[in-house]
Amino acid sequence: MWEKLLRLDRRWIFVLVALSVLIPLLRPLGLPMRTTEPVLNLYTYIDTLKPHDKAVILVTDFDPSTMPELLPMAEAIMRHCFARKIPLILYGGMYPTFVGMAKMALSRVLPDFPDVKYGEDYVFLGYIPGTSLIILSMGESISKTFGNDYYGNKLDSLPLMQRVKNYDQVALVIDLSGSGTPVWWIIYGYQRYGVRVGCGTTAVSAAQYYPYLQTGQFVGMLGGLKGAAEYETLIERAGIPPGRKTASIGMDAQSIVHLMLIFLIILGNIGYFIVRRKR
Amino acid sequence: MRRTGPLVVAFIMGFAMIFQYFIPHPLSQKFYEIMVQQWLIIISIFLYLFGLRSFTLYHYHKVRRKKEGWYFSLIALLAALITVIIGFGTRRGPLFDKIYDYILAPLQATMFSLLAFFIASAAYRAFRARNLEATLLLVTATIVMLGRVPFGAFMWHKLPDVVEWILKYPNMAAQRGILIGVGLGMIATSMKIILGIERSYLGGE
Amino acid sequence: MSTNPWVWVAAFLTLAIYSFLYKDNPVYRFAEHIFMGVSVGYGLVLFWYNSVIPRLWEPLVKGTEPTRFFLLIPILIGALTFSLFVPRYSWLVKYTLAFVVGASAGLSIPLSFETNIFEQVRSTILTRQMLSGWGMVSNLIMFIGVIVTLAYFYFSMEHKGVIGKTARIGRIYIMIAFGASFGYTVMARVSLLIGRMQFLLHDWLGIIK
Numbered sequence: 001m002w003e004k005l006l007r008l009d010r011r012w013i014f015v016l017v018a019l020s021v022l023i024p025l026l027r028p029l030g031l032p033m034r035t036t037e038p039v040l041n042l043y044t045y046i047d048t049l050k051p052h053d054k055a056v057i058l059v060t061d062f063d064p065s066t067m068p069e070l071l072p073m074a075e076a077i078m079r080h081c082f083a084r085k086i087p088l089i090l091y092g093g094m095y096p097t098f099v100g101m102a103k104m105a106l107s108r109v110l111p112d113f114p115d116v117k118y119g120e121d122y123v124f125l126g127y128i129p130g131t132s133l134i135i136l137s138m139g140e141s142i143s144k145t146f147g148n149d150y151y152g153n154k155l156d157s158l159p160l161m162q163r164v165k166n167y168d169q170v171a172l173v174i175d176l177s178g179s180g181t182p183v184w185w186i187i188y189g190y191q192r193y194g195v196r197v198g199c200g201t202t203a204v205s206a207a208q209y210y211p212y213l214q215t216g217q218f219v220g221m222l223g224g225l226k227g228a229a230e231y232e233t234l235i236e237r238a239g240i241p242p243g244r245k246t247a248s249i250g251m252d253a254q255s256i257v258h259l260m261l262i263f264l265i266i267l268g269n270i271g272y273f274i275v276r277r278k279r
Numbered sequence: 280m281r282r283t284g285p286l287v288v289a290f291i292m293g294f295a296m297i298f299q300y301f302i303p304h305p306l307s308q309k310f311y312e313i314m315v316q317q318w319l320i321i322i323s324i325f326l327y328l329f330g331l332r333s334f335t336l337y338h339y340h341k342v343r344r345k346k347e348g349w350y351f352s353l354i355a356l357l358a359a360l361i362t363v364i365i366g367f368g369t370r371r372g373p374l375f376d377k378i379y380d381y382i383l384a385p386l387q388a389t390m391f392s393l394l395a396f397f398i399a400s401a402a403y404r405a406f407r408a409r410n411l412e413a414t415l416l417l418v419t420a421t422i423v424m425l426g427r428v429p430f431g432a433f434m435w436h437k438l439p440d441v442v443e444w445i446l447k448y449p450n451m452a453a454q455r456g457i458l459i460g461v462g463l464g465m466i467a468t469s470m471k472i473i474l475g476i477e478r479s480y481l482g483g484e
Numbered sequence: 485m486s487t488n489p490w491v492w493v494a495a496f497l498t499l500a501i502y503s504f505l506y507k508d509n510p511v512y513r514f515a516e517h518i519f520m521g522v523s524v525g526y527g528l529v530l531f532w533y534n535s536v537i538p539r540l541w542e543p544l545v546k547g548t549e550p551t552r553f554f555l556l557i558p559i560l561i562g563a564l565t566f567s568l569f570v571p572r573y574s575w576l577v578k579y580t581l582a583f584v585v586g587a588s589a590g591l592s593i594p595l596s597f598e599t600n601i602f603e604q605v606r607s608t609i610l611t612r613q614m615l616s617g618w619g620m621v622s623n624l625i626m627f628i629g630v631i632v633t634l635a636y637f638y639f640s641m642e643h644k645g646v647i648g649k650t651a652r653i654g655r656i657y658i659m660i661a662f663g664a665s666f667g668y669t670v671m672a673r674v675s676l677l678i679g680r681m682q683f684l685l686h687d688w689l690g691i692i693k
Contacts, residue, residue: 010400014505017399021674021681025692031429034439064387068679069672092534096527097387099534100379126534130323132588137316144316147538187592187599203427203672207664210451211458215607217599224668225675226427249692250678255430257395257674262421264403269417272407285578289586296590314587318558322584324535325562329577332568334524351517358521359528366529377490379526385494386519388680389501395677396505398670412659419663420670427671446664448622452629453661455604456654459630460637462600469589469596480585481578 002271013264020260024252031252038213039230042198042220045172046077047238051085054171055164059185060102061093066178066202067101072228072247073176073200074105076235081122082113083240087160088122089142089170092150094134094181096127099150112241119158126150131181132188139167139193167195172219176200182209186217200227225250286475293473334359419445486688495688498680629657 035043046056058077062070081088090106092099102124116122125146128134137145142164143155155161163169173195175182182199189195196219201209203224212218222231228247236242296314299307338352346352366375408414425431426442471477486492500515543555561583567576608630614623635647636654643651685692 006404008403010404011506013400013403014396017396017677018681021678022685025678025681025685031433033429034432036439036443064384065391066672066676067384067388068392068682069675096530096534097379097383097523099530100376100384100526103376104380104384127530128320128324128535128539129327129531130320132592133315133319133323136591137320140312140316145320146534147542148534150534152533152537183599187595191595191598203668203675204665207423207446207450207661207668208454208458210446211455211604211607214447214451214455215603217603224427224671225678226671244686246679246682250675250682251429253678253681254671254674255428257399257677258424258428258671259430261399261402261670261674262424264399265406265417265421268403268406269408281575281578285582288579289582289589292583292586293590296587297593300591300594313554315591317555318561319584319587321539321555321558322562322580324531324539325559325565326580326584327531327535329565329568331524331528334520348513351513354514355517355521355524358518359525360521362522362525363528366525367532371529371533375526375529378522381490381494382497383519383522383526385498385680385683386501386515387523388676388683389498390516390519392673392676392680393501393504395673398673402670412655415656415659416663416666419660420667423664423667424670427667444622445660448626449629449657450661450664452626453633453654453657455608455630456633456637456657457661458600459604459634462596462604465600466593466596469593472585472589481581 002274006268006271006275016260016264017257020257021253024256025249028249029252029255031255033229033233033248033251035230035234036227038218038221038223039227039234040220042174042222043080043231043234045196045198045219046080046086047084049084049086049171052087054169055087055089055160056081057089057091057170057173058102059091059093059173059175059177059181060098060105061095061175061177061179061181062101062202063095063097063178064101068246068250069202069225069228070176070178070200071101071105072225072245073222073231074101075109075243076228076231076247077174077176077200078105078109079112079240079243080231080235082109082116083235083238085121086171087120087164089125089160089164090122091125092127093177094131099127103150108243112243119153120160123155123158123160124150132184135184135188136192139189139195141166167193170195172196172198174198174200176222178202178204180205182218183212186212190217225254285481286478290473290475293469297473485690491688495684498684628653633657 049056058074058081060070060074078088078090090102092102106124110116126149128146130137134145143161146155149155149158167189173185173189175185175197177199178201182197182201185197185199190197197217198219198221199209200222201224203226206221206223206227209218209221213221222228225247229245229251232242232245232248236245295310299311335356338356341352342349342356362378365378369375406417408417422438422445423442425434426438431438431442468477472480497515497518500511503509504512540559544552547555561580564576564580567573608627610623610627614620632650632654634654635650636658638647638651641647682692
């Protein structure tokens with residue numbers, strides 16, 4: 001029996017996975033969310049910034065492949081900045097398909113903040129090739145690096161960019177990324193120009209970034225869907241409209257799939273040891 | 280000219296940028312500014328086309344030589360062409376955004392979500408406590424998986440703190456050890472590029 | 485259920501990709517290749533509007549005299565990329581690559597050293613503050629961990645005797661780190677699936693809020 005169970009057609013496992021996601025989405029458990037230190041650090045850092053003063057640069061360094069984890073982070077941070085009147089420079093990231101993510105987040109957040117003005121409260125930067133060179137060049141002059149904003153307006157003509165020349169007028173860069181780019185921001189942004197860096201990352205890289213948190217090279221970090229859900233909870237508690245809270249909605253399903261997977265791993269191991277003993 | 284020339288260029292540019300970092304003179308600063316802000320970014324703009332070339336050539340050859348599945352390559356080329364026409368035709372209008380939101384985004388997001396199924400099946404089949412080290416890996420993974428979801432805190436309210444401790448101390452220590460090793464490796468590779476020992480980025484000789 | 489035809493297109497494409505779970509099939513292939521094409525096309529359009537126009541076209545056409553002249557040098561170096569289309573002269577592109585790769589390597593060396601070596605080592609060294617109170621045990625575990633992990637990757641000496649024992653403890657640390665990374669990776673993959681399911685149930689079918 002165990003041999004048969006170990007050789008189970010993988011499509012049965014696929015069905016199990018799909019059900020463990022679907023059922024909790026349809027019948028939510030509403031388990032409470034607890035915040036963790038790296039998330040709280042990033043939240044507090046932004047929350048204590050002075051309104052209408054130094055800007056926050058939010059970089060969407062991800063494409064749809066990691067959208068479910070990182071897009072809710074982009075939305076939540078944007079909401080936080082808009083509500084606190086912290087000037088926001090939205091930068092579409094190191095690759096052209098990343099720009100669409102910034103646009104998508106904007107289109108979801110803006111309806112809740114009708115008084116936010118383009119050019120004064122936020123600016124949207126598009127794509128320029130050069131990766132790490134862009135980070136360095138922004139340290140000298142943001143408007144010279146990009147020339148125009150995403151929409152084709154001269155950056156020098158926008159009131160916000162007349163005030164924000166380079167990192168000297170930037171309080172924090174937050175890189176939301178599914179790859180190694182947050183470390184580039186430390187290397188080329190923080191180490192060379194001293195601009196503070198925070199990151200939002202997929203859960204895949206979260207464990208790897210702890211060394212940078214301990215050194216203080218990252219102000220804070222949002223790790224995976226859980227990090228996004230925590231941030232949604234924090235802004236909601238502060239009375240900021242949190243939107244649909246896609247990350248928080250997903251956390252019940254996340255719990256159930258993890259339980260199911262742990263059960264499968266234990267089952268697989270029991271089977272493995274029984275079969276091995278028989279031989 | 281063909282072989283040594285590029286190596287000399289890499290050598291001069293590499294050392295110029297290293298020296299520049301340590302010389303705070305205004306002239307050195309001006310050189311850095313011109314290089315980073317003007318030259319290197321403008322050259323990178325041209326290099327972007329380099330990447331497009333390989334996509335186009337790969338699918339073009341597949342279609343021309345009627346290789347297996349050539350019609351799929353034709354679809355890829357057509358999809359690219361149509362997107363470009365719409366992008367320029369509407370000057371990135373709403374239709375262009377719709378292509379991103381409702382075609383590109385769902386396709387890519389779904390392709391990557393397939394991994395959830397495969398990692399589940401792999402965990403069931405291959406994740407075995409064969410020896411002490413494998414057991415340790417398995418136990419840590421399980422604790423992290425539980426402690427990072429609300430259900431873990433529901434089971435035992437201290438579990439999230441335990442996970443945070445594992446991540447902050449033993450995990451961080453090992454990650455830092457690896458990081459220092461990788462960091463040294465990266466610096467060595469950069470040095471090799473500047474000194475012309477590492478030439479693979481220039482393609483075949 | 486959604487009345488937006490675009491949502492239906494997205495739902496069809498989502499299901500087309502999921503058909504791969506049953507087995508590889510032409511519908512999946514079709515969807516996969518559409519993705520490849522659209523992604524290249526989208527990139528090219530943005531590249532044109534956000535990079536070529538503001539950084540090449542406008543400065544060349546509208547720029548003032550000295551700026552325009554100095555732009556010609558990087559443009560010339562960059563334009564060598566086009567030599568790829570003439571096989572006899574395709575080697576010229578190596579100059580372009582060497583210029584950028586060499587400069588980037590030079591820019592990265594001192595900064596990488598500070599980020600990944602200097603800062604990391606500095607924060608590992610135990611200070612009096614780190615050795616006081618409850619944090620002492622944790623910080624000691626951290627300090628030992630960094631040393632033994634480095635010992636594990638030290639291959640210049642055979643892993644015997646003291647080095648061997650240290651490296652073995654290093655392996656324990658590394659397994660914990662890999663375990664944490666694995667647990668987190670599982671989490672990430674599952675999140676991606678949850679995202680798509682939310683799309684199907686909320687945006688398309690409208691079953692959930």
